[in-house]
Amino acid sequence: MTEISAADAAVPVVLRVNGDEYRIAAEPRRTLADALREDCGLTGTHLGCEHGVCGACTVLVDGEPVRSCLMFAVQSQDVEIRTVEGLAAADGTLHPLQEAFWRHHGLQCGFCTPGFLMLSAGILETSPDIGDEELREALSSNLCRCTGYQTIVDSVRSVLDAGEA
Amino acid sequence: MKPARFAYTAPDTVEGTLDALDRFGDEAKVLSGGQSLVPMMNFRLARPEVIVDIGRVSGLDGMSVSNGTLTVGARVVHSRLEAPTVSTPDGRSESLGGVLGSLLPVVARFVGHLPIRVRGTFGGSIAHADPAAEWCILARTLDAEMVALRQGGERTIPAADFFETVFTTALAAEELLVAVRLPILGEDWRAGFCEFSRRAGDFAVVAAMTAVRLEPATGAIAEARIGVGGVAGVPVRLPAAEAMLVGETPGAGLHAAAAEAAAGEVDPVGDLHGSAAYRRDLVRAMVARSLAQGAGASG
Numbered sequence: 001m002t003e004i005s006a007a008d009a010a011v012p013v014v015l016r017v018n019g020d021e022y023r024i025a026a027e028p029r030r031t032l033a034d035a036l037r038e039d040c041g042l043t044g045t046h047l048g049c050e051h052g053v054c055g056a057c058t059v060l061v062d063g064e065p066v067r068s069c070l071m072f073a074v075q076s077q078d079v080e081i082r083t084v085e086g087l088a089a090a091d092g093t094l095h096p097l098q099e100a101f102w103r104h105h106g107l108q109c110g111f112c113t114p115g116f117l118m119l120s121a122g123i124l125e126t127s128p129d130i131g132d133e134e135l136r137e138a139l140s141s142n143l144c145r146c147t148g149y150q151t152i153v154d155s156v157r158s159v160l161d162a163g164e165a
Numbered sequence: 166m167k168p169a170r171f172a173y174t175a176p177d178t179v180e181g182t183l184d185a186l187d188r189f190g191d192e193a194k195v196l197s198g199g200q201s202l203v204p205m206m207n208f209r210l211a212r213p214e215v216i217v218d219i220g221r222v223s224g225l226d227g228m229s230v231s232n233g234t235l236t237v238g239a240r241v242v243h244s245r246l247e248a249p250t251v252s253t254p255d256g257r258s259e260s261l262g263g264v265l266g267s268l269l270p271v272v273a274r275f276v277g278h279l280p281i282r283v284r285g286t287f288g289g290s291i292a293h294a295d296p297a298a299e300w301c302i303l304a305r306t307l308d309a310e311m312v313a314l315r316q317g318g319e320r321t322i323p324a325a326d327f328f329e330t331v332f333t334t335a336l337a338a339e340e341l342l343v344a345v346r347l348p349i350l351g352e353d354w355r356a357g358f359c360e361f362s363r364r365a366g367d368f369a370v371v372a373a374m375t376a377v378r379l380e381p382a383t384g385a386i387a388e389a390r391i392g393v394g395g396v397a398g399v400p401v402r403l404p405a406a407e408a409m410l411v412g413e414t415p416g417a418g419l420h421a422a423a424a425e426a427a428a429g430e431v432d433p434v435g436d437l438h439g440s441a442a443y444r445r446d447l448v449r450a451m452v453a454r455s456l457a458q459g460a461g462a463s464g
Contacts, residue, residue: 007170028173141278
């Protein structure tokens with residue numbers, strides 16, 4: 001019989017985030033997003049809708065962009081997770097995408113930005129040759145209520161064109 | 166919101182999964198990619214007592230062809246169907262060609278968004294049974310067969326019997342959907358898929374799939390299938406419109422007439438996404454475009 005974790009008991013969970021190991025205790029219902037924010041203290045990942053529509057909580061799981069509000073921490077143990085905290089270099093040098101969002105005004109209030117950055121990082125790493133139409137389609141995964149999106153498209157396009165991945 | 170509490174188990178074999186489903190029955194819910202179930206849990210529209218996570222079960226994510234049938238493992242994620250590959254008997258991997266091989270990527274791109282497609286699964290979508298879900302419409306239109314296992318037994322459920330009503334299938338609580346079988350569609354088939362949604366990545370307001378088999382000698386339609394989603398509690402076939410196509414030669418006039426018949430054959434209910442009349446109009450447009458797409462015309 002496979003082990004069953006009780007609903008009301010926190011179980012030990014090991015998350016590997018940005019190369020660091022976090023040993024936390026989480027109830028089965030704890031989402032990855034909440035575990036990152038509350039248990040790992042990585043509050044760069046934002047929660048908007050909590051049902052997979054807005055994309056603010058997007059993180060990379062094994063290199064692919066996923067909604068961290070639609071995964072449970074207990075499901076996330078054998079994977080490599082990357083969050084916005086892992087983008088800049090240790091000395092604070094911005095990632096090319098962060099640099100580009102700044103240069104092209106790809107953000108205003110900034111709430112959606114971590115999600116857009118991680119979505120874009122996933123696109124940059126898995127589809128560096130992505131065409132304009134596909135890029136717009138891929139970026140349509142996330143919602144931004146400030147920019148009107150064009151500056152976000154410009155930001156990501158500039159990094160893709162520079163081949164800085 | 167946050168989901169209600171649940172107990173959790175993640176078996177690493179099919180047997181372990183069937184064991185858990187047998188033990189917990191109605192209290193249990195299978196978690197695959199979670200892209201439909203978890204939103205419902207976060208809204209507390211779904212409050213399963215026990216989650217049986219099949220993410221660690223191996224052997225459910227294969228695709229292979231035999232005897233004119235493509236078998237898609239239940240854990241195959243949507244994004245893999247954007248460029249479908251199949252395993253050959255000698256263990257190689259090759260891209261799926263043919264009519265179905267061209268159709269699947271067209272359909273896959275309508276499924277949610279990129280982050281949804283990399284986690285959500287084909288089998289999960291089928292078992293969730295949203296009447297506007299692309300894979301459910303495809304399964305119904307092509308008369309797919311669902312392969313379900315339970316402890317000590319296996320059965321195959323035809324698509325016509327599988328989808329019962331909104332979010333409800335013929336799967337019993339102790340059954341696990343492990344694979345779906347689709348006909349690969351020979352070179353004499355022409356297939357198309359069209360959908361309309363308010364925003365990219367939303368569920369369709371109305372979506373239509375069409376597939377016609379042409380008589381090689383005459384080019385006339387020998388067999389026709391029209392499936393529509395978004396107009397009833399399950400994806401529906403439109404036999405009267407299908408019958409109009411049979412024996413005729415594809416062309417704009419015929420497509421328009423069949424689309425008109427299709428619009429008359431559905432009985433949609435209006436909701437906040439569109440009135441009944443609007444959905445009927447969309448059926449006309451989506452069926453016509455899908456037939457034209459299959460015939461290689463622009464619209």
